Amino acid sequence: MAIAIAWVIMLLTGVQAEEVGARWGTEQREREYYRVVSVPIPKGQVIEAGAFELIPDNRMAIGTRRGDIYFMSGVDDDKPRPRFDKFAEGLDEIFGLAHRKGEKDTLYATHSAELTRVRDTNGDGLADRFETVSDAWGYRNYHEYAFGSKFDAQGNLYVALGLSASYHSRALFRGWAMKITPDGKSIPIASGLRSPGGIGPNEHDALFYIESQGPWNSSCSLKFLKHGGFMGHPVSFNWYPYAPGLKRPVAPESGTRTVSEKEKVKELVPYAVVFPYIRMGRSITGYVVDKTGGKFGPFENQIFLGDYTQSIIMRATTEQINGVWQGACYPFREGLSTGILNVQFTPKGRLLAGGTNRGWPVRGIKPFALERLDWTGKLPFEIKRIHIAPDGFKILFTKPVDAKTGNDLKSYKVTTFTHNYHRGYGGPEVDQTTPTVQRAQLAADGLSARITLSELKRGHVYEFDLESLRDRSAGTLLHRHAYYTLNEIPEK
Incomplete structure (x- = not known):
């Protein structure tokens, strides 16, 4: 019924969902476990949410692409009718909001040209003081977005700076990540970024950022922001003379693979x-780690990410092997109504998502929206997490797997691929393999399985298709696929 109504609305208004690739086809089943709740925006207000921050009084601060900051009350009401109070305006494309403990009526906003401390000094609910914390980077082009983190335990903020365009770094430190210390010192820490979509800690509190598909990046990815590291796009090397203590890497060779290029370019x-x-996904954006203590279901300490183009939410998990980060991604929820720019958990453990469809193709039909994902309390049968092993993988599940299918080698279909590492825009999946599943052993409790493969290849993405698995009630997986990026193999 809801789908039919949506089609009628599209026909009457002329608004149509953009064709941006095949769907997972799981939206109907997903509703049983995670419902999408519309958070109404008052008529006449345009709120293209690019950043969220939960402040101590449980209001949600929202930074928008149009440069406004709102405080929203009532985000967790069962039938939300929130109040929006405008706190500030006049900034530009806000993609980072942070609150520092102890600073009342103050937010730190990362927007295109600077990191700004925004304050209400007289208590009337409106910002009246705007202080530049850092403007240590240049700004010349509309596409030069800046993404800001929350404060870390030491009081630092981090900013990921997009290039002037996919192939250029025409303004200072475009294509770099910056560290902003508590005393306002701006320190360049890494080069080689292309078009970030978000920045912040992973589930282990290591600093990561989202990178977009494009030159030197054949797919979107999560990357570890290593101090002194090179993230892969060499056009920003021109700013190394202004980065004290950092050594310019050897230029990478186009048309190779990252696993081989890493041997030559040590900083990569x-x-x-x-x-x-x-x-x-096609254009992955802001992310947040589930620290809700189980309020959002069985995915505590996992990363939840939005995708702008496909209007979806995904999960990711990471682990460090031989000093190198790697991990997996998993489908979660499709069917949101606009392009997702950022996500944030609410006090009651719901996931707030917001964004816009302005600028690029988007599946969702609304020009902007706020939506909330609520766990219904029903446990889905899902691939919970995947870990690498010396000779294969350990796969964890949210519900016990049936012993017959869980111990059957044929239940585990695994293929692999990698990408060209090259200066071209995007790129196909190459070097595909189909390793043999030699052994499958389901744990006695049914919540994990160890599979042994004929071969593990560094630098490959392992695609799992577990369609044949059943839980102990003969139920199928809500999402049958998962994708693990293998950089390092643990020792036996």
């Missing part, structure tokens, strides 16, 4: 989690 940081293009 490999993709920690590759999101196969279209199958797992």
Whole structure:
């Protein structure tokens, strides 16, 4: 019924969903476990949410692409009718909001040209003081977005700076990541970024950022932001003379593979989690770690990410092997109504998502929206997490797997691929393999399985198709696929 109504609305208004690739086809089943709740925006207000921050009084601060900051009350009401109070305006494309403990009526906003401390000094609810914390980077082009983190335990903020365009770094430190210390010192820490979509800690509190598909990046990915590291796109090397203490890397060779190029370019940081293009998003954006203590279901300490183009939410998990980060991504929820720019958990453990469809193709039909994902309390049968092993993988599940299918080698279909590492825009999946599953052993409790493969290849993405698995009630997996990026193999 809801789908029919949506089609009628599209026919009457002339608004149509953009064709941006095949869907997972799981939206109907997903509703049983995670419902999408519309958070109404008052008529006449345009709120293209690019950043969220939960402040101590449980209001949600929202930074918008149009440069406004709102405080939203009532985000967790069962039938939300929130109140929006405008706190500030006049900034530009806000993609980072942070609150520092102890600073009342104050937010730190990362927007295109600077990091700004925004304050209400007289208590009337409106910002009246705007202080530049850092403007240590240049700004010349509309596409030069800046993405800001929350404060870390030491009081630092981090900013990921997009290039002037996919192939150029025409303004200072475009294509770099910056560290902003508590005393306002701006320190360049890494080069080689292309078009970030978000920045912040992973589930282990290591600093990561989202990279977009494009030159030197054949798919979107999560990357570890290593101090002194090179993230892969060499056009920003021109700013090394202004980065004291950092050594300019050897220029990478186009048309190679990251696993081989890493041997020559020591500073090159490999993709920690590759999101196969279209199958797992096309323009991945802000992310947040589930620290809700189980309020959002069985995915505590996992990363939840939005995708702008496909209007979807995904999960990711990471682990460090031999000092190198790697991990997996998993489908989660499709069917949101606009392009997702950022996500944030609410006090009651719901996931707030917001964004816009302005600028690029988007599946969702609304020009902007706020939506909330609520766990219904029903446990889905899902691939919970995947870990690498010396000779294969350990796969964890949210519900016990049936012993017959869980111990059957044929239940585990695994293929692999990698990408060209090259200056071209995007790129196909190459060097595909189909390793043999030699052994499958389901744990006695049914919640994990160890599989042994004939071969493990560094630098490859391992695609799992577990369609044949059943839980102990003969139920099928809600999402049958997962994708693990293998950079390192643990020792036996």
